[in-house]
Amino acid sequence: MSAAQAGEPSRDCPLCPRLVAFREEWRLKEPSWHNAPVPLWATADGDQSVRLLIVGLAPGLRGANRTGRPFTGDYAGDLLYSTMLEYGFASGVFEARPDDSLRLKGSAIVNAVRCVPPQNKPTPAEITTCRQFLEPAFTRFGKLSAVLALGSIAHQSTVRALGGKVSREKFGHGSRHEIGGITLFGSYHCSRYNTNTGVLTTDMFRAVFAQIRTFLDGAA
Template sequence: MSAQVAFDPRCRRCPRLSGFLDHVKAKYPAYHCAPVAAFGDPAARLLIVGLAPGMHGANATGRPFTGDFAGILLYRTLHRYGFATKPEVTGRDDGQVLTGCRITNAVKCLPPENKPIGAEINACNDYLGAELAALPTGALILSLGGIAHKATIRALGLRQADYPFVHAAQYALPTGQHLLASYHCSRYNTQTGRLTEMMFDAVIARARALLDAPPPSCVIS
């Protein structure tokens, strides 16, 4: 398992990402252009792991999935199942509250062309490890996309081959938690039909059902 390191809002451990953020900040002075912290309920039993901040989304607003296309479907579906108080988000001051849910990214900084390299994913993995370690027994992790899924498995110290990324796959983890996988709710995936709203709705519905299910009863012989 990755070492557990608290999120650093001033982290500059990846030279390529730090330089790119400086470049974007010069072009868009009002943008956040820094590592993006997790958002949501600190006592959440559902942790959603995305890939990385989008240029004009989380990188601009400083909040995961806020301001970009992917957030439209994500927050609308979370609201439908009682995880979010609003179906739409407009910015960090829009009053959105997540209940029982928290959203983070495998990579905290905006990567060029939305494509982090392996070294950057690994450099950020200890931050993800700390977030996963804070989850209670019985919690559910939802990974959005293959990179986020693999980063989650790495942060948990598990073998990738035992937990392959497949849309809608569900795994019981040795930590006493569960892992659910989904295609990322990106513009590309939704517009090409790789991920339909019905498919994503089914994933969040399953997450709701898993978290609402009563714990197994103890049998005393």
């Protein structure tokens, strides 16, 4: 499947001028980094095996923007992947690099905004523009039944991509909504800031994954 067929942005996607300028700046500073839209990452077992899609905010500057794999290279990935391993959504060993032995199981990961934004804060226009690359993920996986949105921006963009109303499908940690045959779960983002400030604890994060695991096992 080509990038275009999969609804993926090109490496030099020109749609958001501010993000393009930031990308070019870092290509000059760190030419060995990925410094491009970060592609959706899915299990190697085939699209029909994906039942859970995790939607993040955007690549971290020294995380996915550097490595080219979602949530790889920064603290958020440490918590996300250790929890996915615990609940059977991944296998192998996470070593924070794209050539480690970590593999997804029945899951896929994508960001609402594919390019790294300055200060990790995409603008509303950038979020809206990049939704054209988020929407195909919900039809690509024929057996998709659960989506986990990490943070309010990912949640709102997912709701809109699924054709729901943000005013009705409100975000909260542990939230759960049914939209167009998809069950949308919500969690605070697993960022270092949120964990350092106590907004999100490991137990809180695990509890959401436990709910998803129970839901998927019951729907099997």
